[in-house]
């Protein structure tokens with residue numbers, strides 16, 4: 383299964399993945415998902431928002447147990463972020479069938495579309511639409527770097543954009559959602575555990591900083607006469623690192639666009655995107671506030687205009703409900719495992735989006751280097767198989783009472 387998926391959307395130059403929403407690589411991954419569902423006799427459907435579901439049992443019965451994750455990637459992403467959760471779901475079902483498990487609830491495996499937001503700039507589009515946390519108008523306003531709109535991209539991929547929208551009935555039919563994900567950090571490596579359970583997802587967001595100066599000739603314009611937006615942008619990047627370090631948070635300017643982007647032209651516009659996350663809301667507010675204040679000071683000093691727009695935000699997600707504790711109980715009740723570590727994460731997930739409307743939990747699988755959103759992302763085969771066995775136990779505990 384893994385070997386069929388691994389080559390899809392992979393950049394041979396870097397070994398990283400470029401599986402962006404509604405592209406040909408995405409279509410290949412969707413075809414792979416459909417084939418895996420068909421090979422197991424599961425009923426495949428693509429919902430109004432482009433998420434794929436593979437059903438065992440009748441969804442109309444409700445109270446379904448759902449597991450899965452996403453198959454899309456960040457630019458030059460790693461092999462495990464997303465796919466590990468989908469592959470482990472199919473493998474866990476295979477394991478339950480080997481055990482002769484009898485399901486008392488419907489079971490579904492899901493591939494949420496456009497989780498990374500790599501093409502249109504907003505994360506978790508598929509799950510946000512389904513959970514009613516993104517309106518059709520907001521979705522229709524999304525553009526990719528080439529100016530292609532989300533609905534146009536959907537249509538070109540054969541999905542009717544007019545159908546998108548909240549899907550409360552679908553969510554009402556879900557009794558539990560469990561997402562297995564490679565850890566994007568080193569907590570499990572440091573604690574020496576192959577598997578952990580999520581406690582919370584940090585509040586996090588994306589802000590766009592537009593520094594507007596004055597385009598001019600790079601070779602003939604005196605320094606004193608310049609209104610160069612690159613300078614306050616550069617100083618803001620440094621200010622972001624300083625503010626985050628002081629607050630014990632994280633802040634990253636990982637994407638920038640420069641206009642006109644000519645080597646011999648002073649830019650007219652430098653557009654930087656800030657990704658910031660913190661363990662609690664007030665810390666996040668403090669960090670982003672300090673970064674914005676520094677940006678405004680530097681912009682004024684360089685005679686540059688600044689506009690800051692918050693493009694997306696996800697409040698803190700506490701998995702502090704029975705499902706998280708039930709997972710820990712299921713995973714340790716037969717005594718074959720030591721207590722399962724519970725860990726927070728700064729990474730966003732579809733589970734975080736759904737948690738406002740469905741009992742949700744996450745399982746993490748050890749990542750020895752902690753590296754993610756990079757081709758260097760890694761998990762050992764043993765740990766992946768341990769994750770599958772843990773997911774199978776959880777699904778059996780929830781769906782085979």
Ligand code: HGY
Nearest residue numbers: 497498505728729730
């Ligand atoms: O950005 C995130 O945290 C997630 O990987 N989409």
Ligand code: MN
Nearest residue numbers: 456463498755
């Ligand atoms: Mn990711």
Ligand code: MN
Nearest residue numbers: 463464497731
């Ligand atoms: Mn992910």
Ligand code: MN
Nearest residue numbers: 614617680683
């Ligand atoms: Mn300055």
